[in-house]
Every structure is written in structure tokens, then in C-alpha cells.
Amino acid sequence: MAQTHYRAYQAVGEGKLELVDRAVEDPRPGMVRVVVEACGVCHTDALTVEGGFPGLSYPRVPGHEAVGRIDAIGEGVSRWAIGQRVGVGFLTGRCGDCASCRRGDFVNCSNQAITGLHVDGGYAEMMTASEHALVSIPDTMTSADAAPLLCAGVTTFNALRKSVARAGDLVAVQGIGGLGHLAVQFARHMGFRTAAIARGEGKKDLALALGAHLYIDSAAKDPAEALLELGGASAIVATASSPATFGPLIRGLRPKGQLILVGAGFEPMSVNVSDMLFGERIVVGTNTGAPIDIEDALNFSLLQDVRATIEKVPFQQAPKAYAKMLANEARFRMVLEMQGAA
Ligand SMILES: [Zn+2]
Numbered sequence: 299m300a301q302t303h304y305r306a307y308q309a310v311g312e313g314k315l316e317l318v319d320r321a322v323e324d325p326r327p328g329m330v331r332v333v334v335e336a337c338g339v340c341h342t343d344a345l346t347v348e349g350g351f352p353g354l355s356y357p358r359v360p361g362h363e364a365v366g367r368i369d370a371i372g373e374g375v376s377r378w379a380i381g382q383r384v385g386v387g388f389l390t391g392r393c394g395d396c397a398s399c400r401r402g403d404f405v406n407c408s409n410q411a412i413t414g415l416h417v418d419g420g421y422a423e424m425m426t427a428s429e430h431a432l433v434s435i436p437d438t439m440t441s442a443d444a445a446p447l448l449c450a451g452v453t454t455f456n457a458l459r460k461s462v463a464r465a466g467d468l469v470a471v472q473g474i475g476g477l478g479h480l481a482v483q484f485a486r487h488m489g490f491r492t493a494a495i496a497r498g499e500g501k502k503d504l505a506l507a508l509g510a511h512l513y514i515d516s517a518a519k520d521p522a523e524a525l526l527e528l529g530g531a532s533a534i535v536a537t538a539s540s541p542a543t544f545g546p547l548i549r550g551l552r553p554k555g556q557l558i559l560v561g562a563g564f565e566p567m568s569v570n571v572s573d574m575l576f577g578e579r580i581v582v583g584t585n586t587g588a589p590i591d592i593e594d595a596l597n598f599s600l601l602q603d604v605r606a607t608i609e610k611v612p613f614q615q616a617p618k619a620y621a622k623m624l625a626n627e628a629r630f631r632m633v634l635e636m637q638g639a640a
């Protein structure tokens with residue numbers, strides 16, 4: 299007999315997640331229905347659970363690192379088939395008509411919503427998604443391993459491959475957490491001279507084990523100074539969730555080098571303008587990637603054996619996993635597992 303209901307954790311405001319039963323719905327035209335197998339817990343989920351993001355309304359199911367199998371397809375969907383394993387990331391799929399889309403820039407589609415914020419996401423046994431949001435998952439990668447690569451993975455992978463850094467250049471990763479521990483692996487495997495920056499000596503062994511050539515303790519030494527002594531970085535990927543720490547890094551760039559912002563935080567970032575004028579240094583933001591970028595990130599990860607360090611948690615413990623992430627206690631990505639969850 300076909301399943302009539304599925305369970306989901308929905309955000310209802312004030313930091314609360316509640317478990318609900320929802321009726322299974324058929325996918326609308328252009329959409330597919332996915333039986334979720336795993337969903338990563340990302341720091342950005344806090345925008346949904348804690349509230350305050352423009353366009354957010356409750357109840358809303360968070361989660362934009364979802365992997366599962368298609369079990370129904372809506373009218374007009376031809377590229378995807380029932381039974382196929384797919385991922386759904388941060389962006390809900392291009393419109394195809396706006397100015398950015400017409401220029402082939404799907405990440406900046408002006409009619410694109412955010413999964414788990416404007417539409418329901420993957421903290422659920424089932425979800426629906428646009429055919430344009432879907433990512434094909436390689437057969438040899440588990441759903442739990444793939445999940446964090448859909449947001450944290452593609453974000454750091456794309457930041458590095460879009461940067462001005464070339465093979466052999468010095469690249470620094472600031473912050474060794476959920477994003478940073480992936481950025482270090484990607485940087486090393488893309489052929490950069492990789493420096494990891496974190497506070498204290500506690501992350502040193504881990505950073506070196508992940509592939510960093512060098513470790514800079516930002517509590518012991520100004521990291522910009524340390525990078526300049528090494529000739530200056532072509533790119534610095536700032537992954538910490540403390541924008542106040544970003545500005546002082548700019549001085550550590552070589553001329554025309556880029557500070558790439560991937561970590562988010564609420565406080566503003568301040569910049570010493572002369573650090574940018576002299577050396578014509580650049581500050582740039584990056585937003586995850588299009589589905590094809592995510593497929594590239596997954597395939598590169600398989601090729602070079604890059605993986606997130608994950609802690610798997612049964613679906614029923616989603617609120618606990620979310621709380622652990624929010625308290626910065628995840629080492630390094632929490633992943634909800636739906637299959638077999640009683
Ligand atoms: Zn995310």
C-alpha cells in the first residue's frame with residue numbers, strides 16, 4: 299500500500315522544531331518527490347529555526363543538504379527518473395527567464411528561492427524539489443557522505459576554483475570548522491600551497507592531517523603578517539562565522555589577491571581601505587553553486603578522496619543535532635539519517 303503520511307521536523311519560530319505528520323502530496327508539474335535518506339545540518343539552518351530572514355514564514359521544514367531517491371515525478375519532468383538518487387542543495391533551481399539566467403548565471407537567478415527557508419527542506423522523510431535543483435549522486439558515495447558536500451562542500455570547492463589562485467600558489471583557509479575542514483582538503487588536492495589559520499594550537503594536528511602544508515596560530519601571530527612573510531596569499535577563504543576577523547586578513551594577500559567570504563555572521567565587517575588600494579586587493583563573496591557545480595564537487599571529492607568528517611544522527615534526534623551545531627560543538631558536520639529511523 300502506498301504511504302499516506304510522512305514525518306517532518308518543522309520550525310515554528312523562537313528556535314523551536316516540532317515533529318509533525320504530513321500527508322504525502324503528488325509533485326506539481328516540473329517537480330519531483332524525494333524519499334530523503336540523509337540531510338546535513340548547516341549553520342544557515344539557524345536562519346529558518348531562529349527566524350528573521352526576509353520572506354520566511356512558519357511552519358517551515360529546514361534542511362538544504364538533502365539526499366534521497368525520487369519516488370514520484372511531476373508532469374513535464376523528463377531528465378530524472380523514479381528510483382534515481384539525487385541531492386537538493388541551498389538553491390531551489392533557476393527560473394530560466396531572468397536577466398542572470400539568460401546570461402547563464404544560474405546562481406544569481408533573481409527568481410530563485412532558498413531550500414528550507416522559502417520552501418520546505420530535508421529535515422523530513424519526504425520532500426519535493428524542482429527538477430532544476432536536482433543533483434545526481436555518484437553510486438559509490440553514501441547519502442550521508444554526500445549530504446554535507448551539497449552546501450559546505452560546493453561552497454568551499456567553488457570558492458577555490460573560481461579564485462585567481464593557480465597551481466602552486468599560496469592559499470589560506472581561515473577557520474577549521476564545518477566549512478574550513480573541507481576547504482583545506484580541497485585546497486591541498488587542487489594543488490595549492492595550503493595554509494590553515496585558526497586560534498590556538500588545538501587545531502594544528504588536525505589541519506596538517508587534512509592536508510595543510512602550514513599552520514598559522516592566529517592567537518600567537520597576526521595571520522596577515524605570517525602570510526606576507528610567505529610572500530602573500532593569492533586567495534584567503536574566510537570560513538569563520540565572525541566577520542570582524544575578516545578585514546585584518548586582507549593585508550596578507552599578494553597584489554590582486556582575493557579574500558573570499560564564505561562564512562556568515564550578523565556583525566558587519568570592517569575594512570582598512572588602504573589595504574585594498576595598495577596592492578589592488580579584492581574582497582569577494584560567493585554563494586554555494588549551481589547543481590552542476592555540486593556535481594563537480596561530488597565527483598572531485600570521489601576522485602581525490604575528500605570527505606567531510608560527519609556525525610550521523612537518527613532523524614528523531616534532529617533538534618539535538620541542530621542544538622549541537624548551533625553550540626559550535628559539531629565535529630564537523632551533523633547528518634540526519636532517515637532510513638531505518640523508527
Ligand atoms: Zn548550508
Ligand SMILES: [Zn+2]
Pocket residue numbers: 392393394395396397398399400406407408409410
Ligand atoms: Zn532566473
